[in-house]
Amino acid sequence: xxxxxxxxxxxxxxxxxxxxxxxxxxxxxxxxxxxxxxxxxxxxxxxxxxxxxxxxxxxxxxxxxxxxxxxxxxxxxxxxxxxxxxxxxxxxxxxxxxxxxxxxxxxxxxxxxxxxxxxxxxxxxxxxxxxxxxxxxxxxxxxxxxxxxxxxxxxxxxxxxxxxxxxxxxxxxxxxxxxxxxxxxxxxxxxxxxxxxxxxxxxxxxxxxxxxxxxxxxxxxxxxxxxxxxxxxxxxxxxxxxxxxxxxxxxxxxxxxxxxxxxxxxxxxxxxxxxxxxxxxxxxxxxxxxxxxxxxxxxxxxxxxxxxx
Amino acid sequence: xxxxxxxxxxxxxxxxxxxxxxxxxxxxxxxxxxxxxxxxxxxxxxxxxxxxxxxxxxxxxxxxxxxxxxxxxxxxxxxxxxxxxxxxxxxxxxxxxxxxxxxxxxxxxxxxxxxxxxxxxxxxxxxxxxxxxxxxxxxxxxxxxxxxxxxxxxxxxxxxxxxxxxxxxxxxxxxxxxxxxxxxxxxxxxxxxxxxxxxxxxxxxxxxxxxxxxxxxxxxxxxxxxxxxxxxxxxxxxxxxxxxxxxxxxxxxxxxxxxxxxxxxxxxxxxxxxxxxxxxxxxxxxxxxxxxxxxxxxxxxxxxxxxxxxxxxxxxxxxxxxxxxxxxxxxxxxxxxxxxxxxxxxxxxxxxxxxxxxxxxxxxxxxxxxxxxxxxxxxxxxxxxxxxxxxxxxxxxxxxxxxxxxxxxxxxxxxxxxxxxxxxxxxxxxxxxxxx
Numbered sequence: 001x002x003x004x005x006x007x008x009x010x011x012x013x014x015x016x017x018x019x020x021x022x023x024x025x026x027x028x029x030x031x032x033x034x035x036x037x038x039x040x041x042x043x044x045x046x047x048x049x050x051x052x053x054x055x056x057x058x059x060x061x062x063x064x065x066x067x068x069x070x071x072x073x074x075x076x077x078x079x080x081x082x083x084x085x086x087x088x089x090x091x092x093x094x095x096x097x098x099x100x101x102x103x104x105x106x107x108x109x110x111x112x113x114x115x116x117x118x119x120x121x122x123x124x125x126x127x128x129x130x131x132x133x134x135x136x137x138x139x140x141x142x143x144x145x146x147x148x149x150x151x152x153x154x155x156x157x158x159x160x161x162x163x164x165x166x167x168x169x170x171x172x173x174x175x176x177x178x179x180x181x182x183x184x185x186x187x188x189x190x191x192x193x194x195x196x197x198x199x200x201x202x203x204x205x206x207x208x209x210x211x212x213x214x215x216x217x218x219x220x221x222x223x224x225x226x227x228x229x230x231x232x233x234x235x236x237x238x239x240x241x242x243x244x245x246x247x248x249x250x251x252x253x254x255x256x257x258x259x260x261x262x263x264x265x266x267x268x269x270x271x272x273x274x275x276x277x278x279x280x281x282x283x284x285x286x287x288x289x290x291x292x293x294x295x296x297x298x299x300x301x302x303x304x305x306x307x308x309x
Numbered sequence: 310x311x312x313x314x315x316x317x318x319x320x321x322x323x324x325x326x327x328x329x330x331x332x333x334x335x336x337x338x339x340x341x342x343x344x345x346x347x348x349x350x351x352x353x354x355x356x357x358x359x360x361x362x363x364x365x366x367x368x369x370x371x372x373x374x375x376x377x378x379x380x381x382x383x384x385x386x387x388x389x390x391x392x393x394x395x396x397x398x399x400x401x402x403x404x405x406x407x408x409x410x411x412x413x414x415x416x417x418x419x420x421x422x423x424x425x426x427x428x429x430x431x432x433x434x435x436x437x438x439x440x441x442x443x444x445x446x447x448x449x450x451x452x453x454x455x456x457x458x459x460x461x462x463x464x465x466x467x468x469x470x471x472x473x474x475x476x477x478x479x480x481x482x483x484x485x486x487x488x489x490x491x492x493x494x495x496x497x498x499x500x501x502x503x504x505x506x507x508x509x510x511x512x513x514x515x516x517x518x519x520x521x522x523x524x525x526x527x528x529x530x531x532x533x534x535x536x537x538x539x540x541x542x543x544x545x546x547x548x549x550x551x552x553x554x555x556x557x558x559x560x561x562x563x564x565x566x567x568x569x570x571x572x573x574x575x576x577x578x579x580x581x582x583x584x585x586x587x588x589x590x591x592x593x594x595x596x597x598x599x600x601x602x603x604x605x606x607x608x609x610x611x612x613x614x615x616x617x618x619x620x621x622x623x624x625x626x627x628x629x630x631x632x633x634x635x636x637x638x639x640x641x642x643x644x645x646x647x648x649x650x651x652x653x654x655x656x657x658x659x660x661x662x663x664x665x666x667x668x669x670x671x672x673x674x675x676x677x678x679x680x681x682x683x684x685x686x687x688x689x690x691x692x693x694x695x696x697x698x699x700x701x702x703x704x705x706x707x708x709x710x711x712x713x714x715x716x717x718x719x720x721x722x723x724x725x726x727x728x729x730x731x732x733x734x735x736x737x738x739x740x741x742x743x744x745x
Contacts (some may be wrong), residue, residue: 037439040436112423117416267449306400
């Protein structure tokens with residue numbers, strides 16, 4: 001019986017469900033390995049640097065400073081506390097991009113290991129997502145005083161919602177990370193394309209600007225198609241979901257219109273709140289779809305990793 | 310308790326009613342691209358024309374291994390041994406056929422795979438243990454054992470990139486052997502480390518085998534194979550050509566090594582001025598022989614033909630064991646005899662007489678023609694003749710020293726005719742010597 005349950009060859013499709021549940025058991029058994037790999041990622045990154053974790057805060061802090069100056073004094077984006085607004089989206093974005101960037105090399109870079117030892121290959125990309133999740137938590141800890149200072153104490157009371165949003169995003173990131181890791185083994189150009197893909201994706205995600213600003217028609221009616229297009233970007237939903245409890249919802253000002261007084265702001269920034277059910281449901285749907293597609297692509301590729309790495 | 314249930318679910322617990330390993334009709338194909346794919350340009354190129362050849366590393370391989378068996382997989386380089394081991398270790402899925410393993414599998418395919426240079430010894434023990442499938446608690450339990458076996462206690466909190474390569478491998482081995490699997494797969498790792506460490510690792514594996522666990526070893530060290538395993542599977546170009554007792558398997562492999570050398574170089578080579586026309590191995594009665602008793606006088610007859618004017622040349626022979634070990638070499642010039650002068654197309658027949666003071670096994674004789682100072686090789690006929698030495702009661706080892714025994718003082722007893730006939734593995738002899 002237990003022999004039957006560990007076939008190494010091709011399984012017929014009717015066993016797919018059984019295989020999937022076996023995989024989950026296998027991943028559960030590999031949780032210690034996953035924990036060790038995450039610890040490795042974190043240790044290795046900061047082992048030889050004196051500033052350690054502070055380095056990972058340097059990028060978001062500098063980016064925030066630069067963007068805050070530009071988009072407050074040069075090109076004004078009419079949101080309250082632009083720095084807090086940007087940080088609350090950018091930390092999330094950084095988590096997502098760094099997870100994928102780490103994962104894309106995870107299988108190819110561990111070629112020796114993949115060729116010599118058997119373990120569930122999924123742990124390689126997943127360890128990057130999880131170690132980045134730890135970074136995100138630490139980064140939130142560091143910036144939370146600033147967020148509390150600018151957005152009020154309700155940032156803290158909405159913390160469970162922020163953590164929940166991070167959980168859903170972590171699922172989505174796992175799926176995308178597995179896809180990148182699996183495809184990169186057979187299509188190495190992906191790692192070159194990666195930078196471009198993520199640069200475009202970054203600007204196509206409302207991190208720098210609120211989605212409501214696009215919707216408000218502030219830049220003219222021509223931006224209507226853009227507001228629609230942005231909704232097809234899954235990251236739009238995650239940023240919206242994450243930002244509401246951390247910074248607050250940005251909505252279109254009903255008083256703003258073509259004939260309105262120029263002093264009327266196009267958008268209103270509210271304090272931290274609860275994200276709408278639609279946003280959460282769409283985000284969950286995206287997360288599940290990403291995990292499913294990412295996992296299927298990854299596990300199909302994983303069968304022959306040892307030959308192709 | 311809950312872990313055990315999970316273990317059964319995942320099929321990592323042993324079912325004693327089934328064999329340990331079942332391999333059924335396994336074929337593994339590697340696609341050899343003539344130009345490495347993986348880039349966009351190559352991808353686009355391949356859309357038009359694919360440029361690769363398929364190569365079967367394994368072809369229709371089937372066998373069953375029972376619990377507690379110790380099996381050696383031997384074969385030439387490229388015969389598919391390592392591929393087979395990787396399939397058993399689940400690193401590669403078979404392209405055709407199925408392979409089942411029953412119980413927890415651990416593979417020693419490479420020691421220290423997955424070590425990270427920047428982490429300390431302590432951290433790497435936990436990381437590597439996890440990679441090999443141990444839980445954190447299991448590693449913690451065996452931590453002291455690992456540290457003592459590897460002998461790294463003073464360096465425990467030093468980054469492993471500062472370790473010597475020997476230390477690195479020792480730590481890798483120490484972690485790997487504590488996995489305590491039901492099935493252990495080992496690939497050539499015995500060849501690393503100093504003699505003392507090799508002894509200890511061999512000891513560890515024997516202990517493992519003697520506890521009734523299943524053991525699969527891939528090695529070129531035929532002595533180690535003979536010592537460690539009961540059964541041998543011989544692979545040749547991806548096919549099983551032998552599956553049976555280890556002594557027979559090793560002997561067959563030795564012969565195949567010898568015969569493949571002959572196949573490759575059967576045609577006498579040489580750019581020199583003398584050709585080897587014919588070689589004959591003659592027994593004491595002057596007739597060609599291929600199997601002899603130990604200590605039979607033999608004559609190696611070499612007929613050479615000059616292709617140019619030759620002042621003088623030297624004809625020689627080299628006797629090798631089936632696995633290529635150099636046993637004896639002799640040239641006529643060493644005995645002060647030159648062959649010549651020869652004019653073009655003139656022939657000469659040279660007899661090289663020697664006595665086969667050898668024990669049971671397969672041997673080859675190579676003929677060489679050199680200039681009269683033995684500096685320039687003019688012609689070589691590799692393994693021009695082969696012969697086997699029959700198994701007879703007598704001594705053990707590599708050569709026949711034709712010993713006899715007697716009790717010169719005190720009472721003696723006739724115990725019968727029990728005697729050892731086969732050569733004892735060299736590694737065992739060396740170990741005995743060290744232990745004294």
